[in-house]
Amino acid sequence: MPKDARLIVSSGIAALVIAPSLVIASLVIYTSVMATLMYRTAGESHGPALIALLEGMPHGVPVDAELINRELLRRQGGYGRGGRQKIETDIVQFLAGIRMGKTIGSPIALMVPNKDNRLDDPAATPPLHRPRPGHADLAGAVKWLTTDCREVLERASARETTVRVAAGALAKCLLKQFGIEIFGFVRSVGDATGKFSVTPANWRELLVLRDASEVYCPDPAADAAMKDFINVQKQNKDTAGGICECHIFGCPIGIGSCLTWDGRLDSRIAAAVVGIQAFKGVEIGMGFDVARLPGSKVHDEIGFDPAQKNTPSLGFVRKTNNAGGLEGGMTNGQPIVVKGAMKPISTLGKPLASVDLRTKEKSEAGWERSDISAISAASVVMENVIAFEVARALVEKFAGDSLTEMRSNYEHYLKAAGNLGES
Numbered sequence: 001m002p003k004d005a006r007l008i009v010s011s012g013i014a015a016l017v018i019a020p021s022l023v024i025a026s027l028v029i030y031t032s033v034m035a036t037l038m039y040r041t042a043g044e045s046h047g048p049a050l051i052a053l054l055e056g057m058p059h060g061v062p063v064d065a066e067l068i069n070r071e072l073l074r075r076q077g078g079y080g081r082g083g084r085q086k087i088e089t090d091i092v093q094f095l096a097g098i099r100m101g102k103t104i105g106s107p108i109a110l111m112v113p114n115k116d117n118r119l120d121d122p123a124a125t126p127p128l129h130r131p132r133p134g135h136a137d138l139a140g141a142v143k144w145l146t147t148d149c150r151e152v153l154e155r156a157s158a159r160e161t162t163v164r165v166a167a168g169a170l171a172k173c174l175l176k177q178f179g180i181e182i183f184g185f186v187r188s189v190g191d192a193t194g195k196f197s198v199t200p201a202n203w204r205e206l207l208v209l210r211d212a213s214e215v216y217c218p219d220p221a222a223d224a225a226m227k228d229f230i231n232v233q234k235q236n237k238d239t240a241g242g243i244c245e246c247h248i249f250g251c252p253i254g255i256g257s258c259l260t261w262d263g264r265l266d267s268r269i270a271a272a273v274v275g276i277q278a279f280k281g282v283e284i285g286m287g288f289d290v291a292r293l294p295g296s297k298v299h300d301e302i303g304f305d306p307a308q309k310n311t312p313s314l315g316f317v318r319k320t321n322n323a324g325g326l327e328g329g330m331t332n333g334q335p336i337v338v339k340g341a342m343k344p345i346s347t348l349g350k351p352l353a354s355v356d357l358r359t360k361e362k363s364e365a366g367w368e369r370s371d372i373s374a375i376s377a378a379s380v381v382m383e384n385v386i387a388f389e390v391a392r393a394l395v396e397k398f399a400g401d402s403l404t405e406m407r408s409n410y411e412h413y414l415k416a417a418g419n420l421g422e423s
């Protein structure tokens with residue numbers, strides 16, 4: 001906990017004795033000074049632009065715009081995408097919070113313009129009265145008391161993930177300063193599954209294979225089978241989903257928290273993943289299989305290797321990583337491993353049954369330009385929303401106004417933690 005936050009906590013305890021109103025005031029002040037990283041997005045699919053507003057990024061972080069734009073380009077790619085990606089060229093523009101390639105500690109505003117900007121043209125964005133199953137259309141139209149699903153779908157659209165990727169890629173710029181790296185890919189599409197394991201030693205080779213794959217899967221045989229599956233869906237005017245996977249390397253032990261349910265890093269990662277449009281499940285480490293096995297086959301025994309003492313794991317080693325790098329909501333020095341399940345795209349070329357909201361008469365669902373599969377893009381989104389959550393936990397643990405201060409807190413902690421039991 002930073003020194004000034006400690007001061008406010010103790011003044012909060014003193015206030016408890018003096019007057020309850022002061023307690024509330026102290027808690028409000030405490031909440032407002034607790035360092036965290038957050039963001040919010042705005043923008044419609046066919047509005048002028050998408051924007052993200054970030055707060056809490058420390059001063060002095062080098063911003064790698066090329067990295068951010070590369071992630072935006074990857075989000076636009078993948079096998080089975082629809083026509084929208086041919087129209088757009090997503091490039092980030094920074095409007096605030098960055099000077100000469102570095103963050104300056106103030107809120108950061110970033111924007112990605114939409115070329116397909118036609119929200120105010122009624123002919124180009126006609127009303128949609130026949131809600132598409134699997135979309136926000138029906139629930140949103142009823143919620144906002146309209147028979148036109150247009151405004152709901154404009155905001156619910158995954159076009160919004162563009163700026164979530166930009167925000168996450170900016171968070172990656174911070175993680176890079178602490179040697180934390182993330183590798184995301186597509187594990188399966190339909191019944192085609194990549195057969196490979198990821199380790200700290202082989203992930204860079206896999207990354208090269210992933211970048212050579214149209215589906216973003218580093219197993220060439222699986223890549224071919226995934227494309228076949230997507231082609232079959234296209235012929236049948238149907239759609240595909242799949243599973244994305246993400247590995248995070250280099251996290252020090254102890255980021256996240258076991259103190260509160262929403263401070264747990266596993267809880268935040270799960271929320272970030274299911275917060276992506278069309279994601280319906282998350283697994284950490286061994287995932288749902290833990291429920292089927294005895295404890296002796298699940299929990300990762302702890303060892304110590306002095307040769308690894310000066311790494312972020314501090315030398316605490318495991319032969320297995322079934323916990324996926326997280327125990328008690330905190331990092332345990334092993335790589336974080338996350339899987340996310342994406343349902344098949346909801347807009348089908350052969351529309352499903354629906355009703356017309358104006359008449360309640362049976363009708364075919366409306367149609368909007370759509371992907372057959374967006375699993376590759378979704379893997380990029382998942383990688384970047386997880387990056388943001390890891391960066392957030394890092395900022396909370398090593399709070400500092402500047403990168404210099406944060407780094408010094410980080411080094412001080414690693415030294416103290418490394419000396420545990422040795423005094």
Ligand SMILES: Cc1cc2nc3c(=O)[nH]c(=O)nc-3n(C[C@H](O)[C@H](O)[C@H](O)COP(=O)(O)O)c2cc1C
Nearest residue numbers: 134135136156158277278346347370371374377378
């Ligand atoms: C990267 C990405 C691209 C997507 N593209 C489409 C698409 O082209 N057509 C479509 O119907 N759904 C698409 N989706 C899924 C919908 O946005 C999503 O199913 C819908 O907003 C309803 O949300 P829900 O599935 O979370 O309930 C995409 C999702 C992601 C993550």
